[in-house]
Amino acid sequence: MAQLERREVLSSNLISVQERIQTACKSAGRNPEEITLVAVTKTYPVSDVEILADLGVKDFGENREQEGREKAMQVPGNWHFQGQIQSNKIASIASWASVVHSLDDAKHVERFARVMPDGKTMKVFIQVALNASEGRGGVLPEFLAEMAELIGSFSQFILRGLMAVAPLGEDPNKAFERLARIHSVFSQQFPDSPALSAGMSHDFESAISHGATHVRIGSSILGSRSNPL
Ligand SMILES: *Cc1c(COP(=O)(O)O)cnc(C)c1O
Numbered sequence: 122m123a124q125l126e127r128r129e130v131l132s133s134n135l136i137s138v139q140e141r142i143q144t145a146c147k148s149a150g151r152n153p154e155e156i157t158l159v160a161v162t163k164t165y166p167v168s169d170v171e172i173l174a175d176l177g178v179k180d181f182g183e184n185r186e187q188e189g190r191e192k193a194m195q196v197p198g199n200w201h202f203q204g205q206i207q208s209n210k211i212a213s214i215a216s217w218a219s220v221v222h223s224l225d226d227a228k229h230v231e232r233f234a235r236v237m238p239d240g241k242t243m244k245v246f247i248q249v250a251l252n253a254s255e256g257r258g259g260v261l262p263e264f265l266a267e268m269a270e271l272i273g274s275f276s277q278f279i280l281r282g283l284m285a286v287a288p289l290g291e292d293p294n295k296a297f298e299r300l301a302r303i304h305s306v307f308s309q310q311f312p313d314s315p316a317l318s319a320g321m322s323h324d325f326e327s328a329i330s331h332g333a334t335h336v337r338i339g340s341s342i343l344g345s346r347s348n349p350l
Contacts, residue, residue: 128172134342135160135176142336145329156329159201161321161339163188164346170196173342182222182337186210193217203284203318203337205258212236220244222284222318222337225260227271234275242277246284246318246335249303251296255288262303269311282316282334283307293324297331304332 138158146153161182162170170181174196181196183189184204190213193200202214203222211232214221224230225248237243247268250259260268265283272280285300287293300319308315318335320328325336340346 124168124172127169128176130344131169131172131342132176134344135173135178138338138341141326142329145326149330151329155334157335159203159318159335159337160342161203161337162192162343163204163339165343167192167195169343170198174198180220182339186213189214190217201337208232215241215243218243220246220281222246222335223248223258224268224272225250225258227268230268230271230275230278234277237277242279244279244281245272246281246316247272249283249285249300251285251299252288252291257286257288259285265303265307266310269307269314273311280311280314282311282314282318284318284335286321287319287324287328293327294331297324297327297333301331 142156142158143153157180159180159182160173160178163184170192180199180201182201182203189200189202199220200218201220201222202218206223206229211229215233215237221243224245233243247265248259249265250261253261269280272278283304287296297319304317316334317332319333320336322338322341325338328336
């Protein structure tokens, strides 16, 4: 019973997010097929992931290694890691994630390359710091090219592009405007890595209008989290 009700809720939330993505694309003159929706399932049980998979969702995002690994073992899909990376968790992340959005440290790049399972390639995004003083991680814009070249020197990675989180307390439109300028320079330098992972529940429409190709959406689909991550 509860499971059926949960399915109704997730289904209608998912449809509404998909409609909002369509609308945002329309106003930006973009094709919705350019957008990958990553359903951020962190803190929610694997039963929700199963429902979403059944509703057609293929991309799931997690912030914590162990939680992501447990869910990825139970539900096939493209598992995205977008949380803060800890060195001692890298081998495990490498085992279950197929996309990492939050690479921001050269040491982590080297470690990933060392521990990647044989024959596996990891799709990666470089996280950009949109506000250096905020301390939420990310590479400063002036070091992005260096980081991209380092990633490009390892055959275990496919560099997809850039990722960012709008700084707390700043108008996301302003932050994403800055991101769009950084992204435009980057994608001219690295034309094979044109993707842009930006936009969460409260700001994905703005991110889409500024060029996002991957939106990472949790609470608008699954409900608000009591325990913020
Ligand atoms: C939690 C999280 C999201 C999803 O956030 P919502 O506001 O729930 O949509 C997206 N990206 C990152 C990096 C996150 O930590």
